[in-house]
Amino acid sequence: MRQTCVNMVFELAKRDPRVFYIGSDLSPDIAARMTRDMPGRAFMEGVSEANMVGMAAGLAMEGYIPFAHTIAAFITRRCYEQVALDLCLHNLPVRLIGNGGGLVYAPLGPTHQAIEDIAIMRALPNMAVVAVSDADEMRRLMNQTLDWPGPIYIRLAKGGDPIVSRAENGFQIGRAIPMRSEAGASVALVSTGIMTKHALTAAELLSEQGFKTNVLHVHTVKPLDVEAIRRCIHGVRLLVTVEEHTIIGGLGSAVLDSLIDDMGRGAPAIRRLGIPDTFAKSYGSQDDLLETYGLRPAQISSTITEALRLMKAA
Amino acid sequence: MSSDVAAPGADLEANGLDERSLYLRRLVVRALEGGGRGHVGSSMSLIEIMRVLYDDILVYRPSEPEWSDRDRSILSKGHGCLALYVVLADKGFFPLEELDRFCHRTSILGGHPEAGKVPGVEASTGALGHGLPIGVGRAIAVRHQKRQSRVFVTMGDGEIDEGSVWEAALSANKHQLSNLTALIDCNKIQSAGRTSEILDLEPLADKWRSFGFAVAEVDGHDVNALRKILRSVPLDPGKPTTIICHTVKGKGIPFAEDDPEWHHKSSIRADVIRDLYAALERA
Numbered sequence: 001m002r003q004t005c006v007n008m009v010f011e012l013a014k015r016d017p018r019v020f021y022i023g024s025d026l027s028p029d030i031a032a033r034m035t036r037d038m039p040g041r042a043f044m045e046g047v048s049e050a051n052m053v054g055m056a057a058g059l060a061m062e063g064y065i066p067f068a069h070t071i072a073a074f075i076t077r078r079c080y081e082q083v084a085l086d087l088c089l090h091n092l093p094v095r096l097i098g099n100g101g102g103l104v105y106a107p108l109g110p111t112h113q114a115i116e117d118i119a120i121m122r123a124l125p126n127m128a129v130v131a132v133s134d135a136d137e138m139r140r141l142m143n144q145t146l147d148w149p150g151p152i153y154i155r156l157a158k159g160g161d162p163i164v165s166r167a168e169n170g171f172q173i174g175r176a177i178p179m180r181s182e183a184g185a186s187v188a189l190v191s192t193g194i195m196t197k198h199a200l201t202a203a204e205l206l207s208e209q210g211f212k213t214n215v216l217h218v219h220t221v222k223p224l225d226v227e228a229i230r231r232c233i234h235g236v237r238l239l240v241t242v243e244e245h246t247i248i249g250g251l252g253s254a255v256l257d258s259l260i261d262d263m264g265r266g267a268p269a270i271r272r273l274g275i276p277d278t279f280a281k282s283y284g285s286q287d288d289l290l291e292t293y294g295l296r297p298a299q300i301s302s303t304i305t306e307a308l309r310l311m312k313a314a
Numbered sequence: 315m316s317s318d319v320a321a322p323g324a325d326l327e328a329n330g331l332d333e334r335s336l337y338l339r340r341l342v343v344r345a346l347e348g349g350g351r352g353h354v355g356s357s358m359s360l361i362e363i364m365r366v367l368y369d370d371i372l373v374y375r376p377s378e379p380e381w382s383d384r385d386r387s388i389l390s391k392g393h394g395c396l397a398l399y400v401v402l403a404d405k406g407f408f409p410l411e412e413l414d415r416f417c418h419r420t421s422i423l424g425g426h427p428e429a430g431k432v433p434g435v436e437a438s439t440g441a442l443g444h445g446l447p448i449g450v451g452r453a454i455a456v457r458h459q460k461r462q463s464r465v466f467v468t469m470g471d472g473e474i475d476e477g478s479v480w481e482a483a484l485s486a487n488k489h490q491l492s493n494l495t496a497l498i499d500c501n502k503i504q505s506a507g508r509t510s511e512i513l514d515l516e517p518l519a520d521k522w523r524s525f526g527f528a529v530a531e532v533d534g535h536d537v538n539a540l541r542k543i544l545r546s547v548p549l550d551p552g553k554p555t556t557i558i559c560h561t562v563k564g565k566g567i568p569f570a571e572d573d574p575e576w577h578h579k580s581s582i583r584a585d586v587i588r589d590l591y592a593a594l595e596r597a
Contacts, residue, residue, distance in 0.1 A: 040458050043489075051447045051481035058451020061437070062459070066451075081441055082478070086448060089438050090429060 002159040004135040005097060006030040008142035009067045013038055016146055020059055022052050024070035026099065049079040056094040057086035065093050065146060071105075072098025072114035072155060076121055087151040088124040094151050096121075101131060101155035101193065102244030103280070103289040110279035114155070118192075119249025121153040122222040128173060129222040131155040131193035134163045137219065140171035148173055157194045158286060164197045165217075176225035178232060182212040187304060188233045188268070189215045191242040192251045198290075199242045201297035206304060221251050226258045233259075237311065239268045240304055244295065247274040271307055273300060330535060331566055335361055336594050339566045341400035341413060343590045345423070346582055349416035352425070353393040354590075355564035355576040356470065359501040359534070360397035363468060363559055364389075366540040367497075368401045372466070376406040379433040385463050386452050388436045390445020391470035391499060392426040393578070398435070399423055407434035443476025445469060446496060450482050453494040453554075464547075468497040472504025475513050480525070487526025492548040495555040496527070499534060501563035505577050522556040534559030567593045 006027050013019040013034055021042040023031050034042030045052050049070060056066035068075065075098050076083070087094050098114060105112035122129045130152060132138050138156075145152060152173075169177045179196060180203050187206060191199040196217040203213040216232040218225065233239045241252035252272030259267070275293050282292065290296050294303060331339070338361050346352045367387055368374075374384040389398045396416070403410045408422065415421035422431045426440030437448050449467035456463040469479065486494055500518070502509055509515055522529045528549035532539045540559070547555045563577070564570030567590060579586075 043454075045485055048481035048484065050443070050478035051450065051485050054444055054447020054478065054482065055451035055454070055485060057437075058448040058453075059455045060451075061448070062452055062455030064455060082444065082447070085438065085441055086444055 001132065001135045001138045001161055002099060002156050004138045005142065005154065005156055006069070008139060010034060012142060012146060013041060016065070018063060018065045019146070020064050020066040022056055022066055022068045024049065024052060024074070026071070027069060049074050050082050053079045053082035053094070053096075054086050057082070057090060057092055060092035060094050061090065065095070067095045067097055069097040070099065071112060072101045072117050073112055076114060076117040076153070080120065083121070083127075083151075084124050088126045091126045091150045093149060095145050096151065096153045097156060098153065099156050101157060103275075103286045104158045106280065106286045106289045107283050109283065113280055115275050115279075116246050116249065117153070117155060118221050118243070118245050118251065119253070122254060123249065126150045127222065128152045128220065129155070130173060130220050132219045133165050133194055133196040133217060134161050136163050136167070137165035137171060140165075141173070141219070144171065144173050155193060161194050162197055164200060171219075174220045174223045174225060176228035177217040177219065178214065178228065179217045180213065180215040182207070182214060185212040185214045185235070186237045186308070187211050187213040188236040188239045189213060189242055190218055190229060190232065190239065190251070190255055191215065192218045192221055193244055195242045195244050195295065198295065198297045198300060202300035202304070205297060205301035209305060211305065211308065218251060221254055224254050224258050229255055229258065233268055236268050238271065238304065238307060240271045240273060240300075242295070242300060243274045244290065245274050246277060247272045248277060250274060269307070269311055271303070273303065332537070335365065335537070336566065338365060338397075338400050338404065339594050340591065341404065341410070342396045343587060343594065345396050345399060345413040345416040346579075346590065347587045348414040349418070350582050351417060351578075351580040352396055352582070353578045354567070355501070355503070355570055355573070356391065356394045356578070357396035358565045358567060358570070359561040359563045360391075360394045360468070360499050361565070362535045362537055362540055363497055363499060363561075364397045364401045366537055366544060367466060368405055370541050371544045373463075374434075376434070379407060383461055383463055386436050386449070386456070386465045388439070388445045388449050388465070388467045389427060390439050390467050391442065391473050392439030394470065394499065395425070395427040398427060399432070402432070402434040405434075408432070442470070442473040443478035446479050446482035446486070449494055449496075450485050450489070450491065453486070453491040454489055457491070457493055463493070465494045466497060467494070468499060470504070471498055471500040471502065471509050471515060471518075472512075474498065474515065483522070483525040483527065486554040490552050491554045492551055495547045495557065496522075498556065498558045499561050500558050501561045503563045503572065503574050503577065505574070507574050519558055522558075526553060527556040528553045529556045529558065531558045531560060534561035535565055569593065
């Protein structure tokens, strides 16, 4: 997904003279290729996120579509005011590409893990927030970034992630994709990013145990496709959101925010699965930390069967 | 673009300000009266910088603020916006009467300038340290488009405490942005006190030189000196320029000059407005 994303910047740049690339201090290959083929449209600006984002805003004010790229934790935390004011207040078509969303940088520790990026990006007016599931879907997303009028935060996963998206489902920013729909489903899993793969596996496990399960892939957390969520949860007993992100302010919060006002007694029970309110206490791999937080497919499945059992007992 | 052709020293009052400078300051007081508040000292120190930019230096069309070949002027110290507003109004970007509605609910003129709301405002500023990075991006953009447009970014001296200013300075040097000029309204006072005591910036000119800028220092209230130096930018054809404009906070209002207390005032009473106008009367 990561390589596909930067390759797509190159492809888009060849196709559209408005595309610029501003790197920080990684992926020198893309900047070099662009400089070779399209001089003056790619820069490596060093470890200076505030300037990167302000500079991207300046380019966008003059009609360009800059892709600003660095580690997700840095492009969201370090320069938040620049993102808020230079990009969102001016509503400029800058694309922020964040490497290593969620727990990808598990071995590097909490300084490098973007666990609240979705929350803080989605809190900003005009910002779109997208976390695709795999490289194929990244390609579909990137093809749409030329036409989106405002800023977009693109959360990248590790790379080499299993392909779960399907061409026939198409892709539209802001339009969630039903990945699995079962007649008479009792459980709805709503997920984003690579957690959709885990949600699909968990759904298989639940199905084996007799629990019919829908899975909705919400690649765009903002703007949120509320209608698709309503359709997905229609008739289910339990709605479970699944995200590689703190449960404060991410997908689960967004889903609750959007549903709470008009959900009556027919509302399903809701569980939010994600990272608890903590920085990582250990290292290891991304999967190790997912396991720590109960986000591996078998854990998701067992959390859900337990919730259903308790609901039945009640 | 009109041109102020006052000869050096002509038409000057005791405080060194000519009638046009006094007129623009009276317009600031008009807005202060309309809004009942505003950054008094921060605007008064900026008047001659804004005046000379818009009278003599910048290329622009008030009837077509987005004209592609205009020079871009970004007021990065957004809290000094009254100085910009009065000049833009005087130039016809919007009616002078809008100054009477400063900070009113439906006015286009707020306590910090917003692009898209105020014709002629190039970027929404107020949070500090944003103008120079944006200016770097715009300077790269207009150069890429092979336009003759230049980019001017006006900052406060307190503002350049911000690290983002120095990140942008590194970048401007790297890209050899000779079409970019940073102006510093160096009034030596920030909100809470003197810059020398809060976070010393000296040696300021040497700092900018070491970051790769061609640097000049000028009396920021001397209209002729400002014209002369600004007509000569870029000072070095291969470098971005910094002009350090030595100014007096609250300039033109004797009881407010060089006094941190006059950085910003809210609930300005009618008698204070009278005093401000009286201070700006010709001797």
